[in-house]
Amino acid sequence: MRFAVFSASTPDWTPEETVAQLAAQGWDGVEWRVTDQDEADPPGFWAGNRATFPLSGLEGDLPRIAAITRAAGLEISGLGTYVPVRDRANAERVLAAVAALGAGRARVILPGLDSGDYRELMDQTRRDLTWIADRAAAHGVTALVELHHRTIVASASAAMRLLDGLAPQQVGVIHDIGNLTIEGFEDPLAAFEMLGPYLAHVHVKNVAWLVTGTRADGGPRWSAEWAPLREGQADIEAYFAALHQFGYDGWVTVEDFSTVVPLAERTRDNLAYLRELDQRVRVRGA
Template sequence: MRLAFSTNAYMRFPFEEAADRIAAIGYEGLELMADVPHAWPAGLLDGPKRSIRSAMERNGLRFSNVNAFMMNAIADYRQPYWHPSFIEPDEGYRRVRIDHTRRALDLCAELGAPHITTEPGGPIAPGQSRQEAIDLFVEVLKPLADHAADRGVLLLIEPEPGLLLETTDQYLEVADRVGSPALGLNFDVGHAFCMGEDLPVQIAKLAPLTRHYHVEDIAETRVHHHLVPGTGVIDFGEVFEAIRGTGYDGWVTVELYPFVDDPDAAARAALDRLRPLVSARSEV
């Protein structure tokens, strides 16, 4: 396993400086935010793309993932991370999310990243049944999964509390109906903990479909608020032992977007807590 850090904690820094800082702290990779101010795909010109590649090469970093979940560039008054969603009742507004995802897949392929992560359907709208929302989400995902396959990358869905797919088990129904090898699961450990999931059990169960992990700590209340690993109550020793037990040897990305005031301190503390757990593999 290798540890990466998400640039969504560095929204007050240009990408090049974020990459410099993440590498200096000691991470091997980073998750690129396909959003302002780092890499909003709809307006990303060749010059900024070259700058992104140069910063990665200069720092010896690799892409763990491209985060296409957040859409701060749209600045929806309801919630800039969740909206517009894949299940918006308004077809035109829904199209904004779909087109953004296609562009993020294109960017992912162009930069040589392995996959993008995106939201699990968005909030169910008033008057919309859960089954209607699931059907719409599946309809939207099928051509996006085809586009991912055509581009040689993966499209990963990230269950999240409050959205259509809240648990890792709920991902299974959608994955089965889409039926594409280009679709995968982004297993967010904190989100699963918020939903009361048995982490070692679910990590083992979903291992055949999991292509990437997000980690952050959560308070004992299980309220969805990302904390630095070691400051909440998640047993990360147990979590990493379970991940290691599946044979997974890919990226684990630390996602601490609430810590924009001092992302360096958050990133450093997380690495201090998690690096011994990742390194434990070589000691077995």
């Protein structure tokens, strides 16, 4: 496996600082966040993120992205964009961008559950992805959709309903254990087997369910909060064991949105933890 960090989770660092830190810590790659965002001070994950490249003018930033990443000895595991699947013009742009970077893959965003009737959203998204698959083939890259809570594809089962019949070389799935702990959880090995060749990428983060209030009926109100990899409810070691049993040996990108531990310490410990787990499950499986 190769380990990368999604720059959405490194908001305090500039792109140059991000690659310098990750290279010094021993990471294999970086997944760049691409979106037009609001300003914020101090920087945050979703606004004012200093490790984000704007979608506006992305083409002009491609030489910088390539140069700083490769100068640090890192690879680009992909572009994590926020382009809606229905936005065909910008989908074309990001597919062309990853082709120019030699990065191979870019994420597009699926509709949320509050966007309309589920059946109609599925039908329209299928049409959009069919178009995107054709454009991905033309560019020789893969468009990725992420299993994500509160979207029309929160599970592997839903992903197969959406993608079945499309070429997996052109449209693939990001499996994300953190998102699935919130909604859409299925046994990981069964999910990998279900996805088969559509399993193109893996995101890792963790989450904890906490009591954050009281419902109107007097019962506890539970909320999902991002947690350090070692401390959340998702069993990351069991997840790695399932990945190895399935035979996955691609990118594992960390997007740790917990804030208990300072950023540099957090990224350093996450890599040590994942390598430890990777080695342990490999030894057990040998």
